[in-house]
Amino acid sequence: MLSATRRPATSPAMLSFIRNLLFSRQSTSSTSVTDVKAFVNNVIESNRIAVFSKSYCPYCRNAKSLLHDTYGGVPATVLELDQRDDGNDIQDYLLEKTGQRTVPSIFIDQRHIGGSNDLAKLENEGNLNDLIYKEGPAS
Numbered sequence: 001m002l003s004a005t006r007r008p009a010t011s012p013a014m015l016s017f018i019r020n021l022l023f024s025r026q027s028t029s030s031t032s033v034t035d036v037k038a039f040v041n042n043v044i045e046s047n048r049i050a051v052f053s054k055s056y057c058p059y060c061r062n063a064k065s066l067l068h069d070t071y072g073g074v075p076a077t078v079l080e081l082d083q084r085d086d087g088n089d090i091q092d093y094l095l096e097k098t099g100q101r102t103v104p105s106i107f108i109d110q111r112h113i114g115g116s117n118d119l120a121k122l123e124n125e126g127n128l129n130d131l132i133y134k135e136g137p138a139s
């Protein structure tokens, strides 16, 4: 006579493991829109140079290289939005604030410079140095 093989019942521990696996990739950020706005504004206000970037973005790479290679002595903060749970919300707010959603989105002394091409244009026309060293905040 054939005996039916029964699959073992899934244990509570296994269920819990599966549940954690399924939900672990969801956003862990409970940040509200207000928090995101305050956070972005704080980043811009408390850093001479703030770059909202994505780690894989070639435009961002160019902008970060230019800033690092030529103005490495100036304190700068780079946020890689693709590596953050709230990256999308930050991008939405940057659009609302500046009219630009693409990255990089670059601020120098709280002025919105634009993206990589805008930064390169300032540099090529000899204006970035002045912006950073002459028009920057008094030390």
Ligand SMILES: N[C@@H](CCC(=O)N[C@@H](CS)C(=O)NCC(=O)O)C(=O)O
Pocket: 054, 056, 057, 058, 059, 060, 101, 102, 103, 104, 114, 115, 116, 117, 118
């Ligand atoms: N002209 C812009 C181009 C920037 C751009 O196209 N960035 C892409 C990423 S490489 C982007 O923001 N795509 C939309 C997105 O990632 O949400 C610049 O010079 O910064």
